Amino acid sequence: MKSPDKPREAPTFDSVAEFFAQALAIEVEASERYSELADQMEVHNNHTIADIFRKMASIEGLHRDEIRRRAGATLAGGRPASFSWLAPEGPEAIDFGELHYKMTPRQALMLARHNEERAVKYFEAIAAAANDPEIKAFALTMAEDERHHVVMVDQWLDKYDPDDPDWAEDLDPPVISE
Ligand code: ZN
Secondary structure (H helix, E strand, C coil), X not given: CCCCCCCCCCCXXXXXXXXXXXXXXXXXXXXXXXXXXXXXXXXXXXHHHHHHHHHHHXXXXXXHHHHHHHHCCHHHHCCCCCCCCECCCCCXXXXXXXXXXXXXXXXXXXXXXXXXXHHHHHHHHHHHHCCCHHHHHHHHHHHHHHHHHHHHHHHHHHCCCCCCCCCCCCCCCCCCCC
């Protein structure tokens, strides 16, 4: 999927090992951030959203494990990669410790959405730049999965009136497939 507005942060890779290292960094970050968001939502006594984030943490954890499995020994040869979740409004990496008691469920969902979208664009860019057909195919699969996560978060955001301070208090349990 070639596009002229390819994100500037999109990397190209000299080797399969580098690709896997980057993909792994994206999924490790997502899994850890979702776990932290879940903890934060429990501070807010919002167990519904906490459960959603736990579910997302485990889905991203499965991605992480899948990448590790596929990468196998190549990971050891790759340079270390990093990926940090960013706040929707700025280019700074997020200090989660500072946000602990401040973040509302809606802000948490917006944060998740922003970074799911970044993951989509990142994997799409990887696929577009890849010469190796195996990398291209795998990156496209990952992009599709991440796109599905954006939809899942959107579905949650759509359920609530943004102006209602109690917007998340009285939900039926969510049904999340996958
Ligand atoms: Zn995701």
